[in-house]
Amino acid sequence: MSATTYAPALAGHYGFRQAARMEWIKLRSLRSTMYALLLTVAGMIAMGIVTMANTKAPQGASRVASFDPTNNVLAGVALGQLIIGVLGVLAISGEYSSGTIRSTLAAVPDRRLALAAKAAVFGALALVIGEVVTFVTFLAGTAALSPGVPRPSLGDPAVLRAVLMSGAYLAMVGLMGLGIGAITRHTASAIGVLVGITYVLPALLAGTTGTTVAKFFPTMIAGNSLAVTVPVDGMLSPWAGFGVLCLYTAAFLAVGDRLLARRDA
Template identity: 70%
Template sequence: MSTAALSPGPGVLAGRYGFAHVLRMEWIKLRSLRSTWWALFTVVAGMIAMGVVTMANTKAPSADKAATFDPTNNVLAGVALGQLVIGVIGVLLVTGEYSSGSMRSTLAAVPRRPLVLAAKAAVFGGVTLVLSEVVAFLTFLVGRAALDPAIEQPSLTDGGVLRAVLMSGAYLGLIAVMAVGIGALVRHTASAIGVLVGLLFVVPAMLAGATGTTVAKFFPTMIAGNSLAVSRPMPEMLTPWAGFALLLVYTAVVYAAGVRVLVRRDA
């Protein structure tokens, strides 16, 4: 994925630009990349398809499991796919500029480097947040229709359901910002994607196999699946709000590290 080198906008003198000009520049870059929109379409289609398939295969719980039965968690299973695609896009938005050399032009047009990364995170994070919230609600509504008629359909008015849907969409928005930070921190596409996949999938899976949920529950994917996307709290897992707060901390730390590297290293 490569991007065109763009100036902040017509009529903007060197050193006289503001955040709005940099936002406009990054929005033009994002809008002009067809691959980004196709990838985001994959997120929409994949999340809806996984929600429908999962709900269609959801069976009525046995009596001993009825208290913990949570079809809302099932219908939001596609978040796992969404985070991977969105994460890769976010990484490429930064590393693609480094690999093509256009980052030098970007930083020449906008010497205030923190503004560059802030604009990238704001544009991609904002687009992702809006899209993810829409698709989370759409997935819920379409997916529950595929549920066996013998099973009571979950409703947005049920306790914890609306919060689970909203938090699932917000989670993908945070992943977008975190991925931009990882891209700035690592810079090399393959390495950055490796870090992303390791953080989201490999490390928590290894920890879950070795120690159960004791440590793995603190990793993003486990938080998303077992703390955020649930209408009924799961035992031994973080509460929804504690999990969301930890995700905010992760995002802030990774993003701040990306800003620091961007400022201190040559393009």
């Protein structure tokens, strides 16, 4: 068979569906994926239970008005985001470090299609895990509340929204990690950038400028906008915060996509 007849067959065979199936096989076959997801689930549930077990009933009218047990029970998101984010980084940087990216791009020469398939598969998995673990954490944490402490319910105003958005937040941080990994193609530097954006910079800015700038960073949005049922003064509203996170995610993936399309494996 000549090359002129063989190449079109390859080009027509590998589409998004085939690329996504390949990414799913790679993702589920890695032990690190399962271990990381189990650590996310166990860590978030444990933090939710411990936090709620140590939550005391508020005293005084001002404390009662600002008391937000839903925000307390979702405190484990701060741990879960790190694990999911690092897993997102490894989903692509691990291929560069091991050299398997050559096989991936040999099977799917269109780099943008390969990244889109990877983002779709990893994002869907992270979203499912994020939603499941936040709901389980909420139920387990509220069950651990001491008698006399107001117990939140999914039927209470804004509680279901807070739980759903917290689960979606984990998926978006995972996709941010994937985008950063595509930009740097180096695990250590990508994790460093991810940690800087989610932990270091917002903490530094909060200490120097208050919430004026820090409120636009992912961790501050998660803890003070998405996971709250009682609005926090000076912070973004839940939907505004969610919109900012969508912009972060889209920006990292877009830059990663552009750089990946220009580089040789």
